[in-house]
Amino acid sequence: MTKNEEKIHQKEEMKLKVYVDRLSQPSRAILIFLKVNGIEFEEIKMDISKRQHLSPEFKKINPMGQVPAIADGRFNLFESHAILVYLACAFPGVADHWYPADLFRRAKINSVLDWHHSNLRRGAAPYVLNTVLAPVLGLPLNPQAAAEAEKLLSSSLSKIESIWLQGNGKFLVGGLKPSIADLSMVCEIMQLELVDEKDRNRILGPHKRVLQWIEDTKNATRPHFDEVHEVLFRAKTRFQERRLMGASNKTDSSDRAAVRSKM
Numbered sequence: 001m002t003k004n005e006e007k008i009h010q011k012e013e014m015k016l017k018v019y020v021d022r023l024s025q026p027s028r029a030i031l032i033f034l035k036v037n038g039i040e041f042e043e044i045k046m047d048i049s050k051r052q053h054l055s056p057e058f059k060k061i062n063p064m065g066q067v068p069a070i071a072d073g074r075f076n077l078f079e080s081h082a083i084l085v086y087l088a089c090a091f092p093g094v095a096d097h098w099y100p101a102d103l104f105r106r107a108k109i110n111s112v113l114d115w116h117h118s119n120l121r122r123g124a125a126p127y128v129l130n131t132v133l134a135p136v137l138g139l140p141l142n143p144q145a146a147a148e149a150e151k152l153l154s155s156s157l158s159k160i161e162s163i164w165l166q167g168n169g170k171f172l173v174g175g176l177k178p179s180i181a182d183l184s185m186v187c188e189i190m191q192l193e194l195v196d197e198k199d200r201n202r203i204l205g206p207h208k209r210v211l212q213w214i215e216d217t218k219n220a221t222r223p224h225f226d227e228v229h230e231v232l233f234r235a236k237t238r239f240q241e242r243r244l245m246g247a248s249n250k251t252d253s254s255d256r257a258a259v260r261s262k263m
């Protein structure tokens with residue numbers, strides 16, 4: 001290897017590597033954040049439906065076997081909120097509003113991030129899993145789990161509206177511009193695009209302020225928001241087609257492959 005080739009190789013080795021599946025909501029939040037902030041990175045595509053996240057190679061990056069994860073030089077990190085905080089602090093040029101230096105604003109944003117994992121996410125993810133996604137992953141649908149998840153999802157949306165979106169700003173905890181918490185939670189809610197429109201309207205419809213906040217977050221992060229969500233919209237079309245065809249809840253392996261190929 002020449003000296004020049006060696007340097008290029010070293011630079012490639014040091015480049016931030018981001019392990020994601022764009023059908024995963026925390027993965028999308030990381031990708032949008034990186035793109036909006038012009039941070040250079042390499043996207044390593046993982047396909048959860050093909051169980052790539054469980055491979056021994058990936059478990060060296062994230063022993064928990066989940067996406068997203070990053071490798072920055074010799075430093076590996078998993079958990080999307082920890083990754084967002086790291087990226088916001090490690091890369092120069094990230095605007096302050098994403099993770100404010102002000103201790104009190106930062107503490108409030110951490111508070112929303114912690115709340116997200118045990119509330120909104122615990123409602124949204126199992127709801128979508130148990131209404132549409134399970135068969136694609138080779139699992140049975142569970143209507144009772146879906147009903148319980150919907151209760152937590154709806155109460156979380158009410159709390160976002162009555163607590164986190166109170167204040168004069170358009171964004172969470174009174175922000176005038178979005179923070180990593182806005183991005184993380186809006187990406188979480190976006191997975192509802194996969195469910196039947198009447199179900200989505202029943203759940204989101206009563207929360208006008210939440211709907212406006214979703215639009216504001218999209219607008220603040222365009223065009224990257226739309227580009228990163230393209231795969232979700234393709235999956236949405238596929239699920240809509242299946243519903244129109246009146247497909248049964250049972251999905252055989254050829255259906256699974258077809259859904260995957262459209263994703």
Ligand SMILES: N[C@@H](CCC(=O)N[C@@H](CS)C(=O)NCC(=O)O)C(=O)O
Nearest residue numbers: 024025026065066067068079080081
């Ligand atoms: N708390 C984690 C959640 C990560 C997570 O749930 N990842 C999902 C995709 S959205 C995953 O990898 N699922 C595969 C599995 O758990 O086997 C984060 O925020 O990064």
